[in-house]
Structure formats: structure tokens, C-alpha cells
Amino acid sequence: MTGLRYVYAVCRPFGAALQSQLAGVADDPPRLLPHGDLVAVVSHVPEADFGEAALRDHLEDLDWLTATARAHQQVVDALTAVTTPLPLRLATVFKDDSGVRVMLEEREAAFRRTLDRLDGRVEWGVKVYVEADPAQQAQSARPAASAEPAPKPASGRDYLRQRRRQSRANEDLWSRAEQFATGLHATLSDRADGARLHAPQNPRLSGAAGRNVLNAAYLVARDASEEFVEMVDRTKDDAPGIRVELTGPWAAYSFAGETEEEGS
């Protein structure tokens, strides 16, 4: 018995070989654990790092989390080249092979339903940001990075007028952004086979400029993807002060769990 079992994803059996240089989580290249009609993709990981207490601790360490997340994603990404994987959440760990098999057995029907739904599909991420308009930088004493400093108000009344102008312009921008994001989400949801909203991203973690107002994932068939991407690309110039970012293609991480609600 060599440690615990870290499960990346579940899929249908596939013929092609997985890309060979995958390091895997805990530097254990992924292995296939077949059971019935399904295959679990696993790595053997040390209990010292992946036991419950250790894991809890590690998950609060950004460096460890980053390394593990990237290793995990690398494996799932490699799987998308040869099959349609059903990704599991980070750090799904079992005691041994038997534990994994029992899980596969118990959830077989749900997995098959989801795998059918995800078959031949990928996920695209779309994020919308509102960028502060340089002309409205609030603090009159601080010039905006890329614009002329706002003229210093000549009087108290002048200051209030300036603030009102900035406040209104700001409101306008936000209402346009809301309309834009809502419209975009509706259009893309319509075009995709599935849509899911994630929480807006924290700018301190992402380092992104502006405020993230839409963080969505769309499930799209592989052969419909080119059109989908072009559609997103066309919207990019539609709204001044608003930025659209596209990421992908991803494995269908955001759509793997829906069977939970369907009941088992």
C-alpha cells in the first residue's frame, strides 16, 4: 500500500496514451484505475501531506495550493486531449484503491449521466471588468496615472460640482456595465449548452485592473467553439470603459457537479 489516492477526474475508458511528462500532484505521475465502465485517474500521495489535518493546513498556504492546483490542472488538461474528463474538485482523496472503486460503484449512474452531458464539450470563461475612467479619478490631489490631473477646484461649490459630475459619470458607467454584462451573459447562455456564474474575482488576488462584474463559464461543443469565441471577440469593442476577457478552453470544471441537484 503506497499512500493515499488523489483523484483528478473520472472518465470513460480511452485508448490513447496520456502525455508522458506529467509530473502529477506530489510528483506522482497519474495512473488509471478502471472499474466497470469508468476510469478514475489517480495519483498516489503521501498521508503526511494529504491526510485531513495536513491537507487543511496546506490549503491555506498559497504556495502549496498554487503548486497543487497547477499539477492538478495539467493532468486534467492532458486528459482533454484524449477524452472528455469529468473533473473532481481539488483534493479529493481516498484511503486506497478500494475506496476509489467503491466511490465509482456508488456514483456510476450519476457519472454516466454527466459524462454524456459533457461529451465533446469544453468550457469557456468570460469575465467582464469595469475600468475606472481616468477622467474621473476621485481624488483631485492625485493625478490619474494616464490623464491630466483634474483642475483643482476654485471654491467649495466648485468642488461639490466636480464631485457631482464624477459621481454621475460613475453611475452612468456602472449602469452601462450592468446592462452590458447582463446582455452578454444572456446572449452567451443562449448560445451555449450550459452557463454558470462564479463569484466576482478579488482584485488583490488576480491583480487585474478594474472591477470584475461578471465571471461566467459556458459549456460549448468543441466544434461550436470557434464561433463562440468569435462572438465574444466581437463584443469587446462595444463598450468603452468595459473590458471583456476570454479564457479557455477548459475541461468542464464548472459543469461537473450539476448532477448533485438532479438527485441520485
Added chain:
Amino acid sequence: MTEPAEPRKRRLDLEPDTVERDLMKLVLTVVELLRQLMERQALRRVDEGDLSEDQEERIGLTLMLLDDRMTELRDRYGLRPEDLNLDLGPLGPLLPRE
């Protein structure tokens, strides 16, 4: 000699952590909240035509001076406007992030 048992986990916030600065951050966040509330109310009253020219001028000057003072204090402690905020968890941030 006391050494940490294990290397400190890296957190995103790499700025030097002084008690004084943290306190200042908290104080300035509260002051900023009040400033925004006062400003919003002032603008509302101006729009409603509620204030005499003289009152407008005095309120405007006060707010402007407060704004300048805030900027000074922030700069002195190396705080950006975005740093003045409190995360209330599920309630979101204390101050609007715009």
C-alpha cells in the same frame, strides 16, 4: 536562539506590518466611510436645492479639505485608496470598490 519551526507560509500581503499602520488603516477606513456618507448627503441636498450658496460653499470647502487631509495621511502611511476597506465576509466590502 529562537528560529521559526518551519518557514513562514507566504501570504499575498508582503507589505511591512506595523501596529501603527494597521491602526491607521482602520481609523482611516472609518473616516473614509464617514467622508463618503457626508459627501453623498451634501450632493443630495445640493440637488434638492436645500442649501444656501453660503452653506454650499462651507460644506464644499470642508469636504475638500477633508479629502486633502485624507490623501496626506494615506500617503504618509503608504496606503492606497483601495487599502481602506473592510471585508465583511458575506456582506461584502464595507466601502464600495469603485
Added chain:
Amino acid sequence: MTVVERREIALVDLLDRLLAGGVVITGDVTLRIADVDLVRIDLNALISSVNRNVPSPFGD
């Protein structure tokens, strides 16, 4: 095929998908981690100091 630049995948995008996406399975070891606690380990907790004694606002 795509117009997306193949830049390095941003960590935030990855964490969105790995922490809040994927199927939630009751692993032998990570029953709590997979279900409740990962929801609690939100990104803000990674940035500021983590206080494990703070109860989950969503209840258990």
C-alpha cells in the same frame, strides 16, 4: 483555431474552477474538506490571516 492568446493560466481562474467547480465527492479522508470546508477556504482567507475559530457564516 482560437483567437485566445495562450498565456499562462491565471491562478485565480484555476482556483475558481478547482475550489468551486468539479464534482464534490465524499472522499474517505476529505469528507469535510470537500463538502463544507473548501467553501470556507475562500480567497480572502488566503490573503489575510486565517482564523480557524471563526465559525462558518453558513452554518454546518
